[in-house]
Amino acid sequence: MSAVDDRLDFLVDGDVIIPAGQPGRVTVNDGHFVDGNGARIRFIGTNLCFGGAFPDKTDATAIAKRLGQLGVNVVRFHHMDNASAPRGIWDRGRKRLDADQLDRLDWLIAQLKQNGIYSNLNLHVSRDYPDIDRSTERAFRYGKALDNFYAPYIQLQKQYAKDLLTHRNPYTGTTYVDEPAILCVEINNENSLTTAPWDSLADLGEPWGPQLQKQWNRWLAARYDDIDQARRAWGEVDEPLGAPMLAQPAAGGELDAWNLQAPAPAEATIQISQDAPEGESFSIHCELTRPGSEEWHFQLNQRGLSLEAGRLYTFSFWAKSDRPRTVRPEARLAIDPWDHLGLQTAVQLTSRWQRFDLPFRATESHQDVCRVGWVMGNDIGSVWFSGASLRPGGVLGTAESQSIAEGNVRLTRRVDTVPRQRDYLRFLMDTEQRYHVMMRDFLKLDLGLRAMVINTQASYGKTAGILRESRWSDFIDMHGYWQHPRFPGRPWDPSNWTIENTSMIGESDGGRIGLIARHRVAAMPFSVSEYNHPAPNESAVEMFPILSSVAAMQDWDAIYQFSYMNSSEAPEVPRIDSYFELANHPGHLVWLPIAKQIFRQGGVHPLATSMTLQIPTDATHADASISDHWSAAAAQDDWLMKHRLQVKVGDTDTPVIRRTTVTDATAQTSQVRWQPGDNKGGGPATFVVNAPTVRAAVGQLADRTIKLGDVSLIVRGLDRKFASFGLASLDNRPIETSKRMLLVLVGRVENTGMRWNESRTSVGTDWGDAPTIAEGISASVVIPGKVNVKSLSASGEPQTEVPVRLAGDRSGIQLGPKYKTLWYLIQRP
DSSP: OOOOOOOOOSSTOOOOOOOOTTTTOOOOEETTTEESSSSSSOOEEEEGGGGGGOOOOHHHHHHHHHHHHTTTOOOEESSSGGGGGTTTSOTTTSBOOHHHHHHHHHHHHHHHHHHHOOOEEEESSSOOOOOOOTTSOOOGGGTTTTGTTTTTHHHHHHHHHHHHHHHTTTTTTTTTOOOOTTEEEEEEEOOOSTTTTTTHTTOOOTTTTHHHHHHHHHHHHHOOHHHHHHHHHHHHHEOOOOOOOOOOOOOTTTTTEEEOOOOTTTEEEEEEESOOOOOOOOEEEEEEEEOOSSSEEEEEEEEEEETTOEEEEEEEEEEEEEEEEEEEEEEEEETTTEEEEEEEEOOOOOOOOOOOOOEEEESSOEEEEEEEEEEEEEEOOEEEEEEEEEOOEESSOTTTTOTTTTTTTOOOTSSSSSHHHHHHHHHHHHHHHHHHHHHHHHHIIIIIISSEEEETTTTTTTTHHHHHHHHSSSSSSEEEEOOOBSSSSSSOOSSOOOOOOOOGGGGGTTTHHHHHHHOOBBOOOOOEEEEEEOOOTTTTTHHHHHHHHHHHHTTTTTEEEEEEEEEEESSOOSSSOSSEEEEETTTHHHTTTHHHHIIHHHHHHHHEEEEEEEEEOOOTTTTHHHHHHHHHHHHOOOOGGGEEEEEEEESSSSSSEEEEEOTTTBBSSSSEEEOOTTTTTOOOOEEEEEEEEEEEEEEOOSSSSETTTEEEEEEEEEEEEEEEEEEEEESSSTTTOOSSEEEEOOEEEEEEEOOOOOOOOOOOTTTOEEEEOOOEEEEEEEEEEOOOOEETTTSOOOOOOEOOOEEEEEEEEEOOOOOOSSEEEOOOO
């Protein structure tokens, strides 16, 4: 299917297109989005990323029309700040906006507006600030977390926002701060200071570390009279070090006490080296020569140790590497279930020797079955360790040389006392929220932005993220992916990645979408601005029917697929060429009009009851995830399909769940059924929709009769038994009286010559070639009344008349591979 073909008028025949923003600006009323007339409005969207946000004007005109025809009414502009033209919005120097790129963006947004499509503008996504490069720890890549407190980066964000949002679009005649077709502005994608690795924050060097420490000491000065008062509040301890617990080989001796792990296909060796820091006579040199398949495959540890719960220990060592590397020191069981035992941190190695002293309290008691050592990641290279020591005792606190008055109290680590960690979490939360308010006020008050604003996604920051977004954002936003590709070695390595390649319908807790649902905040609109079941998952086409149906049942306000296209240089790529892109994935595209009927047009009604998790605002609870709180309050997996799930902040000291009935005349309880089955082969997993204007069935459908009210379906054959079926009204009438309906039947979709590995968990770089091919599916469908059926081309043009057998007041339709299509148009005279 084409990425720019706009001949899909049969999907919107007779519809009146109202330009985005014409009824007035979208705002919030009674916990939902409403247009300027006060009418409820729901959004189905997609993302345009990198160069995909800057198509040429001919393509932009066609893309805008095509998206509107398919049912999209909002587009999120993402990763525009990543690069210079043509991949991004910057000029060659990356200090100014490129005039040609800005002109292309203006034209596209104007075309979207004319086709009834709103725009969601993201500010910081993947721009590299000064001093950020490939050697920067992954947690801080693109300046994430750092730009919540480091003033020069905040100033760069403000300048970019000013340059973009106060610019006047010549094709609409308005600036973006005034444009009613701008739905919202997102300040900083997937970004939180509170959940940045604390030990990595503590190890930050110039220019960031001193700035964060200065702010930490300023926060302490407002809370404590002096460092002694803080020490008492934190319960700090200083215990003499006991006897060494690790076996130490002599220089040039054997390394039998140390266990090097490099499971196949990983390969590594260790040897004694005379390269050692001052005061040490030798080191252990680890040469990592071939990566494995998991990010933890290179490990070095010593086993057979005993630890006592609650006792303080100190793990000390020197270390360096041939290039910047994150290493994770840890203490854990050396037997199943391999639990961590109090030490689980990360340190940043460079090419110079550094000493690390890491105190920790053991969380459990075990005799002779513990281990201590390092996880070195999965990248090849050289790592050296020297002077490794594990001893009882140590200092868990603040050195005598540190004081609040001098402003040199160190940043907190995960090994510090719990009271100190609670203070530090409060400091990080306060800092993050101060940043949010500063940026929001800059956009709203200084620039005069009239659109809605959010900071970032609510799950970033765990419970602290919910507290932040519910307090200062106009709505709650989330992201989620079912089986996002994993990269055990180098991030985004196109040849080294895996997926589990199973259907989410086999998950009893709702999988990724069940997790997303637990983050909705009561009385606030709820948006999911990134969602996908990425290619090449063989069940990927379950995405739109599940997402749209659950969103409708849960009464959400906006859902976005990620993404439509990431480049506009060659939009007509006739094959699936990435994990995420919608533009060239026919199995997803044909489902969009049905998702529109399900969600945007209210084909599936909200559930009639709610389960509300009330959480306290105290920082004591903010370091846990929302899922932890739901579990602690005894939430049930099947609630996703029975109740609207929501969180309410405040008015409680401990997390508690309360059930309420929704007084909504449209609420229903039985329009959607999820039968999870089992991803490991037990029972047929199915997801079924039976609503007046839409019927759908997804999952293991083969060789069964699926009843969908007065519609029935029998799918024949199929090795994997998986298929997705949808039937939706195009004129918004009930199925039994609709004059125009769209029928979709699709299973596996992949490229010609795509080659899976033996476990069918990756295709590596063997994505295959054009054309994209789809599994041929034979099925019998019976619907009420007399109908005519035609197969449709990729462009939506009628192709072949499909025979219909009339039996009384019902029509029997035989679908099959011979029609070479994934969708059909059904009409009544």
